[in-house]
Amino acid sequence: MRAGAALLAVLLLACTGPAVAQSLDLTQGGPIEITASDGIEWRQQEQVVLARGEARAVREGVTVDADRLIARYRPRAGAAAPAQPGASPVAGSEIWRLEAEGNVRITSATERATGQRAVYDMDQAVMVLSGAGLALDMPDQRITARESLEYWPQRRMAVARGGAVVTTADGRRIVADTLVAHFAEAPPEGSQPAARPAPQRPAGIAGLPGADEGSRIERVEAFGNVEIRTAEEVVRGERGAYSPQTGMARLVGEVRITRGDNQLNGREAIVNLRTGVARLVSAPGERVQGLVVPQQDQPAQAEVPVAGRPEGADRQPRQPRPPQPGAGR
Template sequence: MNGATRAGLALAAWMMGVAPAWAQGFNLSRNNNEEIQVYADGGIEWISEAQRVIARTNAKAVRGRVTVTADTLTAYYRKGASGDEIWRLDADGNVTIATPTETATGTKATYDLDKAIFVLRGQPAHLVTPTDTVTAKETIEYWEKEKMAVARGDAVATQKGKQIQAEVLTSHFKENPKGDLEMRRADAYRSVVLTTPQEQVFGERGDYNLETGVATVAGSVRIVRAGNELNGEYAHVNLNSGISKLFGTGPGGQGEGRVSGTFTPDKKDTKERRAIFRGPGAKSGDKTEKGAP
C-alpha cells in the first residue's frame, strides 16, 4: 500500500437489543447493533483523555452495510452501559457515505449517532439512490428514522427525467420492495423550478408527489412551455398526463385572482403575432394588446 501502514481497530462492540424497523438505507446510528470497525492507511491515534479516535489517510468506518470513507475520520466515544460507545463521527476530505445501493458524497460530514442524523457539506453535496439524485451547494441533512433528506442551497432533486429545484428542498423516501430508498415526495421552498420534458413551472413553494405524479406550485407562478407562458398564483401539474391547471388564487384565497398568458406562434410563422389571455379575476377596465381578444 505504497509503504503506508494499514491499521485496523474494532470499536464500540456493544449490543443494543433488537433493532427497530428502520434498518435499511443509511443506518450508522446506535439503532444498529453491529460493531463499528475503523481502518486507516496512515494509522489510528487514540486520545483517551479526550475520548476520541482519529484515523488518517484513506480512513474508513464500517458498520454493517454502511461504510464511511474520508481523508480523516474522528470518532468521539463515551462510557456506555455495555462499555465504550461511539456517539459522533466527523469526516473530513473526499467524504463518501455508502450502502450497497445508496451513496452520499461531499467534502465534510458530521454523523450524530444519537440523533441518527448526518450533515454532509460539499460544492455540491450529492445523495444518490437507484432511482433518485439530490444535490445541494451548501448542505444535505439526512434523517435516518424519518428517511428524509433536507438539501440547502440551490438544491435539486431528479427522478426519471423530472426535476424540482429550490433554495431548500425536503425529500421524503420510502423503501421499495428491494429494500432500496426511493423518493416518494419532495417539498420545495423559495425559487422553485419544476422541470419536465415538456415544460418548466416557476414559483415560491412547491410540493411534488412522485407516487401520484402530481405537483402543486404556489406564489407568483409561471408555466413555460414551447415558448408560451402562463402566469398566476397557484398551479396543479399532472406530470403523468402532461396537463397543467393554473389558478389566479391559491388555497385560502391567496393571490389577486388573475391569470394571464402569452402565446408565441411557431417560428416558421413569419407574421409577428402574440395572443394575450386573461383569466377570471381580470378587471373590466383592463386593456388588451392590439390584436388580442
C-alpha cells in the same frame, strides 16, 4: 497512543438494534470497525480516535470512506473501566459522534452519499454533509445541493439546502432553495414488494442496485424559487409539493407557466410531469393573466383537475438542524 498502518479498531456504539442495510444508518447494528493506511491514534485525554490515510469505518453494511476519520467516544452507561493492562482504551465506551473529512463517501447496499465533510451525530441520528460534490444517490432518484445535505434515517427524511435538486430516474427535475424528501416506509420483513418496471436511469444515478420501498422517495416538499421543467413548459412558484408515484406536482404563490414566448400567471398550478400538461388557477376573486404570442401553441389550460394533488405545498419546511458540537471539541 498511535497504532500502526491498517490497524483494526472495534468500537461499540450506543444503539445496538437490528441493522437496516439499505439505509445509511450508523446508529443501528453491532460494533464499528475502523481501518487506516497511515495509522490510528488514540487520544485518551480527549476521548478521541483519529484515523488517517484511506480511513474507513464499517458497521453492518454501512461504510464510511474519507481521508481522515475522527471518532469521539465516551464511557457507556453501566460499563466498567478496563482493569487489565494492555486492554483497549476504548473498551466499555461508545461513539457519540463520527466526523469524516476529505473525499467523503458513505455507502450501503442501495444508497450512496458524497461530500467533502460529514458529521454523524449518533444521539440525534442525523448525518450532515457539506462541501463540494454533495449528493445522495438512490436507485431511482438523486438529490444534490450546494450548501448542505442532511440525512435523517430514522425519520426517513433528507433535507437539501442551497440550489437543491431532485432528479428522478426518467429525468424529471425539481429545483428549489430547500427540498425536503420523505422516504417510503420499508415493507414488513418477509413481505414481497410489488414488482416495478426497470427505469431508464440517467448517468447521475446509474450503477446502484434495485431498491426496496425504504430507498424510494414518497414525497418532496419544495420551498423558495421552485422550478419544475417538463418537455413543454417551465413552471415556477414559491412553494410546491411533488409525488413521484403519481408524477403530479402542485405549486403555489406567484406561479408562472412559460412555454416558448407564451406566459401565464396565477396563484396555483398543477403539473403532470408524466404527460407534460400544466394547469393554472387564479386566486379567489382574481383572473389568470398571461401573454400569448400568435402562431405559438397555447401555454396551458386555466383549470384544475379534480384529483391528483400532492399534499404539503402549503406547509412550511421542517427545519431540523444538527446539534452544535460540545464546547472544547
